[in-house]
Amino acid sequence: MKVSTPLAERFPDAVFAAGCPSRTVLDHVMSKWGLLVLLSLGDGEPLRWSELRRRAEGVSEKMLAQTLRTLVADGFVLRDARPVVPPHVEYSLTPRGLELAALLNPLMVWVVDNAPEILEDAASA
Amino acid sequence: MKVSTPLAERFPDAVFAAGCPSRTVLDHVMSKWGLLVLLSLGDGEPLRWSELRRRAEGVSEKMLAQTLRTLVADGFVLRDARPVVPPHVEYSLTPRGLELAALLNPLMVWVVDNAPEILEDAASA
DNA sequence: AGTGGGTACTAACCAACGGGAAGTATGCCG
């Protein structure tokens, strides 16, 4: 009983190779904070540093800086720094980031819908 | 410019709360090995321990055991152990696991399709 | 004139988590 098998066609040997470039991208994107940042930016509105800190509740400043740096390097996020004082920096999704966020969104919706039930099962196990 | 906003409706304050149950589920499911195991099982076929080790290339035995334990506790994976010698254990997705895998699949497809280009950008940055 | 505060980070330290290799239980087969 198959659900949808485009993956199986791409991986004829059914193995996710260790050296595959997707591993690196997966690590960046599916990381705890990377996911939350992408989702926070997901509605397309640019956000500032402090706003991101508030949305991804619990993120440390170090982790936010690090996460943003890799997301910018990967071309998911655009960093727009205005040379004013006090500093004003806006972060927004690139087209590539928007594509990814569109995939992440339904997943997050499913997780928040099912999380309580799942944790209940886990607790009683 | 919005892509799809069911999430915004569920989070009126646009904040992903630190204590939200979804955080725990996200940590389990989006973890490096959790993701690969779910995807490996994604075609619905039950797999044995050694087969999972081969598909999620690079996973250590310790991490595979740990990952499977949390996925079973969360009700994503079914563990079917036959009391024979040598031991024979089969892992398969529960209906809940199948739902999740169906969401994870398109994401993984996108990532493998775009990973080379993304890493190229990251390298030249 | 000085001092405190807000913004966007960086640096140093430390605990915790993940990875590697080896050990364990059980029975069959040579």
Added chain:
DNA sequence: CGGCATACTTCCCGTTGGTTAGTACCCACT
């Protein structure tokens, strides 16, 4: 009787992430 096969568990150590503090800059207030 000893090695092998499967499915794990245990121990040790390195990397990773978290916490706290510090930096640079200028404005506003006293």
